[in-house]
Amino acid sequence: MNRLSLAALIWLLLAGAGVAALFMSARGQFTATFDTDARILHRVLSQRMEQQEAVLNAVDALEPGMDAAALAGYLDTLLRPYPQVVAVERCAAQGCRVLGTPAETPPALASTISPDPAVNWPEGGGPLYAVSRGNMRVWVDARRLTGALDSGAAPLTYTLFQPNSDIVIVAHTPKTAQASTTLRVAKVLGTALQPFTIRISRPVPWGAWPWLGGVLWSLLTAGLTALVWRLLDTRRAAQRALMDERARAGGVVQAVSEAIVALDDAHRVTLANPAARAALAHPLPPGTDLRAVTAFQATLSQAPFNAASFWDSPGPVALPEGLTLLRNGEAVQVEGALTPLRGTDGELRGRVLTLREVGPLQRRMLEHLEDGERRVREHEDMLAHVSRLSTLGEMGAGLAHELNQPLTAIVSYGQAAARLLDEPEPDLARVRHAVGASVTQAVRAAQIIIRLRQWVRRAPSRARPTDLVQAVQNVLTLCRADLNRLGVSVVTAYADAPLIQADPVQLEQIILNLLRNALDAVQDTPDPVIELSIVLEAGGWKLSVLDNGPGIAAEVATRLFTPFTTSKAGGLGLGLSMSQTLAQGMGGDLSGANAGAGGAVFTLSLPRLVQEAASG
Template identity: 90%
Template sequence: MKRLSLAALIWLLLAGAGVAALFTVAREQSTETFNTDARILHRVLSQRMEQQEAVLNAVDALREGMDAAALGRSLDTLLRPYPQVVAVERCAAGGCRVLGTPAESPPELKASLSPEPAVRWLEGGGPLYALSRGDVRVWVDARRLTGALDSGAAPLTYTLFQPASDVVIVNHEIEDGNRAASTIWQVEKVLGTALQPFPILISRPVPWDAWPWLGGVLWSLLTAGLTALVWRLLDTRRTAQRALMDERARAGGVVQAVSEAIVALDDAHRVTLANPAARAALAHPLPHGTDLRAVTAFQATLSQAPFDAASFWDSPGPVALPEGLTLLRNGEAVQVEGSLTPLRGTGGELRGRVLTLREMGPLQRRMLEHLEDGERRVREHEDMLAHVSRLSTLGEMGAGLAHELNQPLTAIVSYGQAAARLLDDSEPDLARVRHAVGASVTQAVRAAQIIVRLRQWVRRSPSRARPTDLVQAVQNVLALCRADLNRLGVRVVTDYADAPLVQADPVQLEQIVLNLLRNALDAVQDTPDPVIELSIVLEKGGWSLSVSDNGPGIAAEVALRLFTPFTTSKSGGLGLGLSLSQTLAQGMGGDLSGANAHAGGALFTLRLPRLALEAASD
């Protein structure tokens, strides 16, 4: 009954883990699909807002030198690709007149003859609003913004709001049958135009039938069958092992009764059987699995040729110990004789070995006392060197940790001092105080994450990659280093590609960029007119971030070992930053390289894999 209960528990664990993994993958895929569709919708709506502003500017430019009829005909042709622009008016102090053929009759709205472009709203809100500039007014129907996007396989619902208010411009809902939704994904964004920065809430329901219920059932059945099969095989194996152990016990009884030292080994020289005489001869308990080579030390006398331990232990045939060979045991040398015999299977394959030993007596033990004393001093010296090496390594790791934590701790002190100065004011700016305190907390969290990442680097653990905005990561690091950039008068030149999403760990990515930017700052601090350039370009298979400076470049003696730990040309530098950065980049599936630029200075290039879903959409 206990065995059946254990099998059932194992099956439940396997089935539960598999079903959880299926649902997790389905959730991640649904989330990624929604995020991609939401970005596309946001981009399309932003582009159409720009189209509306372009129409406003075009009408404002066309009205000069054209009569109303000609302007109306031009507008009918101009507005054909823009269904959301439903009417155009030309206003005067006494009222407004419709130009061309409107898609909808515009409502009454007091004219505004301001030369600056503006958005005009009807009282009470609604989907209609006007873009005005001078005496020209363009009416937009927000219900017509999406058009053909509503026919997609999984359309989106969105709500458009007036800026800085809860007034709804349009609530665009999509009918999706009668399927009940178990989850709703949603995201808030702002349309990317200066004139029409409308907040938008995008959402999508996830119905119950979108989850892998059938896959979960099939996995549960499959794991149940596999568990039953494996359990049956294990039970059969236990029976066979029990019979084998009985046979071993009988053979072991014979070996235990022998007065000679006998040790049976497997093919890796691990102890499988040792009799009492062997434990006494080697002065070791010889537990099962002990590597006999590690606990047995043979030593040749001065009159013999050096003993080749590797050749002896790995001999393909029977081999006898050289005459006069001694065994080092408990600080004394014991003369022994014996042999090592291979054990082979029915097919001739090596299955193990048997070592037999016999002591030759204490007569020759005193002959090796001086040699034994020298060996002891050598071992003590080796132990002392190993201890010093461990202390040195510990010191280097501590210094490396201090190097990585220096920047976030400096930022915490700076933000804390700034907050203290603000609080000392007679009327403290609480918003800036909150910002400084929040930034201190962020840098404290970053310091903690650096410790975790440094430990993961030592353990070579995999990074937790997820979709990450490469531009945002660079901007975060620039904000962190802004004080030093201003202090040194460094001019930063940026050239970013559009929406560079990469598959990376955000904290590790910012740590790599921070190391590269800090190295560039150190390189240009004595350079007239210092410049640091950051560019992001799309390459085959991923995004590439380049960080270059106009400093003295990489020294020739450092270039060959650039990413080797503890290699540096800085005074007082540890040489851990680039080594750690390359390790982090490779852990995220990318790479970090560095060389001297053709125009002078150093150029470092970080390459990271492109987000899989974004690449597939191309």
């Protein structure tokens, strides 16, 4: 059963129980009212039966001493309060005669004279019957017994029967709406002379039931059920979130390499991760007093360690530097802290102890440092090699005259030897000299080429997607010592994900040349600053290197990228020329100029990576 079905079932149970209670209460009210009205009707009828018998006894007592006229006058006055008594007869052996003014003409009934009271029924029964005693007979109309009781908001239906029979004396059935149920009761009138059976009923119409109350109750319970269910659902979600958060926190605690032990306010363990069990060489089950299984020992290099003050500190407290932990008879240097945990009311709820071994941490830091230094050295060697390789390309033009000299001499000596041999009497000594000189110059050229090949021999470079920001960061790392030594402030502003297609080493060589030129320019400048920025302009990436040095001298500005052009003492003048050639080989360019606010700015322009441009 899903949650929605369960909520619907709960609502149905609540609504059904409430509606049932409403209808049962209404039925109880109907029954109580009916019982009350039935008792009143029974009592009224019994009282009126007694009134009829009192009238009979009165006329029976008056009859012997009064003549018919006087008795008739007396009866008109006597019967006025009793509308159900419709006629009085005096009977003799010859028959019965009506006295006074009857309200109803009594039916024919044989004369019966008896000293005992009796009930006389006319032939066929009906609502008229007579009670007699001696010579007197009193006629009663059962239809007038109830009078005003026959009407009302919820009139009763009743039927009056002759004693010990199903012969109906009178039946009163008011017109009512269609009944949903009928309440019934049967009683016997409380007189000895007229013990008539009366059956009383009351139909309960459909409209009398509390339908509106049932609808309102159903709507109310539906709203309450939805509200309670929402609150419960919110609470369940909060509990799930809390459990998930606890599980994540527990997972983090279990996964970290540092020793973590959670304590209650009495220093008993509530949680310990595997690193804590290994560090303390103890299983640390919940409830363990951590003070009993942990022993710290001060070393000579620190102040004495006060264990009681440490464990009961009201605030966070760190372990003194150089403190050791005694573990299986061995002193292990550790560091860490004890932090109190407080509730929202500020009351202490517990503490958390964190520990880490200092020895392994120091070894790992040294290993990482040595590894980083090794990678920096390898990077510097690679950049130095690329520098030589790139410099060779730029030196080709400059060194061409070096090789051109021995080659020109070889040609000249060869031509001279040929002319000498064409003479009629060749001068062989001069020919030998020319040939020997040619050999010497050839050997010289070969030696120059061999030295250059040995200097630049390296595996060929390959272009690949390269992060321009990462290349700048690598070069900054290489130059960090010089930057710090000269007190140069470096300001950077990088765009997001500037990717290019380039050889990373050649790219870093260009950036290194630009950065070292900027360093040389600002070394005598107060508050030296170098700004490096990467922006996207005209579909390509632009790396700018700006310094606040003296700027570019006018005499070298026009031939800045010409080989062997330099303003540095002892410089070859090949760095910028080589860098521009490498940039152009990547599909970009390198330019330089004086900055408007002083200093020089060199801009390396490189095209965007093809797939980056396609996806951008």
